[in-house]
Amino acid sequence: MRLAVLDIGSNSAQLQVVDVSAGAPPLPAHAVKEPTLLAEELLPDGTLSEAGIERVAAAVTRAVDAAVRLGVDHLYPFVTAAVRDAVNRDEVIDRIQASSGIRPQFLSGEEEARLTYFAARRWYGWSAGRLLLADIGGGSMELVLGRDVEPELAVSLPLGAGRLTREHLTADPPTRKQLKTLRRHVRDTLSEVLDRLRWEGPPRRVVATSKTFKQLARLTGAAPQRKGPFVTRELAVADLRAQIPRLAGIPAVERAALRGISRSRARQVVAGAVAAEVALSALDVARVEVCPWALREGILLRHLERVADTPALPLQPLTRHPDATVRHLRPAEEPAPT
Template identity: 60%
Template sequence: MRLGVIDVGSNAAQLLVVDAHPGSAPLASYAFKRPTVLAEEIDADGALSAEGIRRVVRAMASVVGRARSLDVGELFVFATSAVRDAANRDEVVAAVREATGLRPQFLTGEDEARLTYHAAHRWYGWSAGRLLLLDIGGGTLEVVLGRDAEPELAMSLPLGAGRMTRRFLHSDPPTGKQLRKLGKHVRTGLREAVERLRWEGAFDRAVATSKTFKQLARLAGAAPQSAGPLARRSLTVEALDHWIPELAKRTRAQRAALRGVSPSRAGQVVAGAAVARELMVALDVREVDICPWALREGIMLHQLQHTLSPTDPLALRTVRPMGSSWERA
């Protein structure tokens, strides 16, 4: 069975294709992405600009076309917070459907957290014990705690790297005052989550996923993507303490030239690093392991292991079978 997942986010529309069967690992047989770069296309009212909508449509048309060329049998299309939370979400969805024949589905932040945890739990296995999972996206921050297949606690907070950049880091490079305001806001926003986690008790292993953590780990010297998913990668608070001032004194263009920092994410990497540090310090986590699996793999695993129904809170119905008989919706 050839499955595909398209994730439309604030930085890119990404396609993951897996040739899989129940019980198999969702190792990608093909991955493809096209940039959206929406961080600067969200206005003060939370709506995507006309240019932002065009970027989403262009990226979606490209990745959907690639999915068709690969004869994907089942395709799941979903959008994360940049589109999901947009004030003009219906307009964006209508434009995507007109261009591609597909309507993106939406998950809540907590559902994203649970599915990402599902992937991390499968990657590390039962021997990892109780997992603490951290995930910094463009719009939200997910924090999950659990030992079993389903997490005990899953939280989604509006502290994503793109959102924090738009709200606090208005100059390039950012000023010290802007960074201090950002740090204070993140600490305040984390307070309730930290209290809940302390109430739940200790964890055995802290892991992180998302492109933000991956690029920060690479910046700090972790193995490149070419080393494969089995290479161990980690990120420490000490590394963040070193790199945050180094990143903050550089312009966006200068940051894009650094190891592991892509041009599309160079604008929000300072905020991402600041959020990561505040989060790890608040939770007394000195080091996190970087998990190569995340939300898209979680969706794949969930689909492969469960017979989904419309009443399942995590159900993702096939948007449109694709292949020689594919037609526009």
């Protein structure tokens, strides 16, 4: 069986294709990435611009075409905060469906947090004990704590790197006043959940997911992605703190030339670094391990878990023609957590 997840985010529409076999981990067989750059297209009234809608619809269409070529049996398309929180999200979803032939669903921030935790828990196994997980996307930051299959606490905060850049770091490079204001905003927003996290007790292991943390870890010396997922990658908060003045002191075009920083994320990496450093420092965390599995893997793993518990059903071939049957993520179906 060949499954795929299509993650439609603020920076790109990412298709991850997995060949499923009994007892094997869902490691990607193919990956396709199409730029969306939606953070640049959010208007002051909270709507996505016409250019942004056209761009994301075209990106999804190319990703679905790739899924068809790759012989995907089941496709699970979903949008994250960039589209989910847009005032005109229904129009955006309608346009995506008209262009690509599939209608993506959206998960709540808490659902994203729980599925990401589910993937990290599977990656590290039960011996990891209580996990504290942090994830910084384009629109939100997720913090999750737990030791069992379902976490004890899962929260999503409006502290994504793209959102913070748009709202607080309007200059390129940002001014010292903007950076100070950003730090205060992150601290104030985190204060809503810090006491609860501390009350739950210290975690045995602290892990981070998302492209933001992967790029920051690479910037501070972690192994490149080409070394594979089984190489341990860590991010020390002291090293991250030392890099922030360097990142904030140069424009985005120069940041893109730094180790690990992609061109599409060069503008928002400063906000991501500040949010990560403030959050980890507030939680008294000195070092995090970067987990290679995150939301997309969580969706695939949840699907596989449910398939194992139910009788097999005939698969519908993936097609992007509007008059054909297309399997997609539904709130009442997989992989919504129980």
